Amino acid sequence: GNTQPTPDAVNNFGIVRTKRSPSVFAKIAYDKQINSDLRFRISGSIYNNANSQRNTLFAGDRTGSNYFGVMEPATINGLPISIGTSPSNPATQAGPNFTSGRFDPSVANRVTAINISPFLKYKGLELQGGYDNIKGSAYSDVANGSWNKRGWNQIYAEAVYRFFSDQVYVGVRYVSANGEPGGMRYGANDAGKTVGAQAKVNINRLAFAAGYMPTRNMLLKVELLNQQYKDFPWSDYRYEAKLSGFMISAVIGF
Numbered sequence: 001g002n003t004q005p006t007p008d009a010v011n012n013f014g015i016v017r018t019k020r021s022p023s024v025f026a027k028i029a030y031d032k033q034i035n036s037d038l039r040f041r042i043s044g045s046i047y048n049n050a051n052s053q054r055n056t057l058f059a060g061d062r063t064g065s066n067y068f069g070v071m072e073p074a075t076i077n078g079l080p081i082s083i084g085t086s087p088s089n090p091a092t093q094a095g096p097n098f099t100s101g102r103f104d105p106s107v108a109n110r111v112t113a114i115n116i117s118p119f120l121k122y123k124g125l126e127l128q129g130g131y132d133n134i135k136g137s138a139y140s141d142v143a144n145g146s147w148n149k150r151g152w153n154q155i156y157a158e159a160v161y162r163f164f165s166d167q168v169y170v171g172v173r174y175v176s177a178n179g180e181p182g183g184m185r186y187g188a189n190d191a192g193k194t195v196g197a198q199a200k201v202n203i204n205r206l207a208f209a210a211g212y213m214p215t216r217n218m219l220l221k222v223e224l225l226n227q228q229y230k231d232f233p234w235s236d237y238r239y240e241a242k243l244s245g246f247m248i249s250a251v252i253g254f
Helices: none
Strands: 023-033 038-049 110-122 125-137 150-163 168-179 201-215 218-230 242-252
Antiparallel strands (some): 110 125, 168 201, 201 218
């Protein structure tokens, strides 16, 4: 929950009291080394915060995005601008925007998140998958004295093969997320959709990667990416959007 005292009073939306609520987290896992070559693990976890002035489980990431300036709005008041030229629009700044190429489900004030993740390792092959279920709200979702919850589901699967004493790896990952973005509704230009209805969108990503670790704390990585945005409203800049390309990155960790 919030570590700083916050006013125990009605907030700007006139309903929800912004008092501090605890964050509750629980996890259970089973991990078995079946033999010298085979390992299996499965884990499940749940996180809940009933009322927070700003919960950063999904609404923040101090590392920034891996894809710099990708899929960011490039206009202000309908006029095209260059990335980094407008201090009044942080989304277009050339910097570590954590949502570049990603998506914030906008559940910063109330959230329950469940994750289930199996993992299997056989010699140099690693297989991992997962399922995420998110229910939550922002203060702007409050109406008639109660929270209107929005939901998200995400599935992911990846395969990685390591060789040359784990110094080199190749991998593939697929992620699909679908849900209800905060404040996003369909309009008259969205064929087959009810005007004013809550938007329900889908984002799919397929990525191939290869990496080389000359030492245990140095990595050179190449990634090939394809991502598609589906069912976004016509008025949103991600309408029928897609991105593809490759990324070369290096990191030194301590």
